[in-house]
Amino acid sequence: MKVYSLDREQKDLGHSRQAQYLFNYVRDLKAKTVILEEQYFDKDYVVDYSKFYAxxxxxxxxxxxxLHFFSHSFSQKEFREVLENNNMQLSHIVRESYLGFVVVKPLxxxxxxxxxxxxxxKPYSPCTEQDSCNFVEGEYSASLYGIPLHVKSLPFQVQDIAVGACSTVALWVSLHPLYDLFGVPMQSPAEITERSASFPTEYRSFPSSGLTxxxxxxxxxxxxxxxxxIDIESKIESEIGERIVPDVIRAYIKAGLPIIATVELEKMKNTYCHAVVISGYRCDQTGVIKELYVxxxxxGPYNPVVSDEGFIEWKNRCVLKYDRKLVEKLLIPVYPKIRLTFGRIYEVYLRERKGSLSKEFSTELYLTQVGAYKEFLRNHFIQDKVKILTTSLPRFLWIIWFHLNGTPVIDDVYDGTSVFPKRLLTVRFHDK
Structure with a gap:
């Protein structure tokens, strides 16, 4: 065990691009103290080790x-006091200032x-009073020498080309929220690559050349x-070209679903395929997305992305400089009972956007589950509140939301388990 200030933490992280990004990231989180666990048994790495490195x-x-990061300053002597004498005040400081951890592999x-x-x-919060942020995140726990620590986040790791490339890592990242939502089993990168290889290609599985x-x-x-x-490339020249990516992101991120983006990277007239996970976004009061987090x-995690082209062409503070970064496809893993596809409900949404209400209010489309939606309604003033709350509804719902600077006005509620769009009810909000 070692406890030290953030200043010397770069030594243990290394000097890779991702390590430099992470060092700057935790510094932006106002990290002050680092605790190093020198022998940590990481499940994902152990599985990969057994399948390849052993x-x-x-x-x-x-x-x-x-490496564990904390926003409060404390010394090794003070931390030993927490372990030896269960100093409650210091223990509280350690738990409340926890920012998360980074595992460094022996590779x-x-x-x-x-x-x-x-x-x-922890996701950093660039939001102001005029903005709001939405992230795909779950509650994660870590036990540090018997001290329970918690952080809300979405896991990240760097590709290990021996067992998986960027596409494998994107799938691995996506599994975590899907486990919480639908009970999807967790797997290591090597297990993901191994199972994906059931679809044959001309390339080797290990070492990995990436997944198709x-x-x-x-x-x-x-x-x-x-x-x-969702094929973004085919919609670039259409009427919805500059809206489709933000609309998809709002629709699924609010549901807690990860979005895998396949991106074409262009450098000196050469193109490369890349896969990332969109993990959140920042929007203004009218719902316009200003920044993505990828x-x-x-x-690294939560890398900010901006765009002048409706987030079809990306600009970010990437260490690797590319001439262009174009989104080709968006892949969203969904529960099979969500039978109403985005394409079908999106047609309805576009029609409603052209209606009279959209001239007065902002409009958004999003997917949700009935429990979360009724909890949302319970905390607002709506017409026929008891009747709506006690109405039987399907597990998955598509909502077309009319709002004024974030204040809800009308919700059109559609059955997410239906093959074709079926409006179940209209919810009207009002002041107290």
Whole structure:
């Protein structure tokens, strides 16, 4: 165990692009203290180790290092006081100032830098009073020498080309919220690559050359889920070209569903395929998205993305400089009982946007579950409140939401389990 200030933490993280990003990220989170667990048994790494590294001629360590970050300053002596005497005041400070952790694998990349493993860090909040942020996140726990720690986040890690490339990592990131929502089993990157390889290609599974789009879809369906695939490239020149990406992101992020984006990277007239996970967004009071947050294994978690082209072409503070970054497809893993596809409800939404109400109010489309929606309604003033709350509704709902600077006015509620759009009710909000 070592306790030290953030200033010397770069040594343990290494000097890879992702390590530099993470160092700046935790600094932006106002991290002041780091605790190093020198021998940490990380489940994901151990599975990958057993499937690949255990059978290598070169000896690899089984234990990782784990770095914990805190926004409060305390010394090693003070932390020992927490462990030895259960100092309640200091223990409270440790728990309340927890920002998350980074696992460092006992492996190196092509440049000799340590590989960043499972990383769970608190999302930073760039929002002001005029903005709001929405993230795909869950509650994660860590036990630090018997001290229970908690943080809301979405896990991240860097690709280990031996067992999985960017597409594998994108699937791995997506599994975490899907586990919470639908009970999808958790798997390590090596297990994801192995299962995806049931769809044959000309390339080797290990070391990984990356997954094809078909293999990614095969993997998602193998978990018992279905896939909503939205072809952005084909809609660029259409009337909805500059709206489609923000509309999809709002619709599914609010439901807590991860969105995998396949991106074409262009550099010196060469193109490369890349996969990332859209993990959140920031919008203004009218619902206009100003910034996306992306888990990109080439950069780091919650990487900010802006755009002048309706988020079809991305601009971010990427260390790797590309001439263009174009979104090709958006893949959303969905529960099979969500039978009303985005395409069908989106047609209804576009018609309603052209109606008279949309001239007075902002309009958004989003997916939700009945329990969460009724809890939302219970905390607002609506007409026929008891009748609506006691009305039987399906588990999944599509909502077309009319609002004035974030204040709800009208909700049109559609059956998310129906094949074709079926409006179930209209909810009208009012002042107290």
């Amino acid at each position: 059978r290598s001629f070169t000896t690899h360590e089984r234990f990782t290092k784990r 190196v990349d092509a440049r000799g830098n340590p590989l960043i493993g499972r990383t769970i860090l 789009l078909e293999q990614m879809i095969v993997y998602i369906r193998s978990t018992g889920l279905d896939i909503e695939s 888990h990109d294994d080439q950069i």
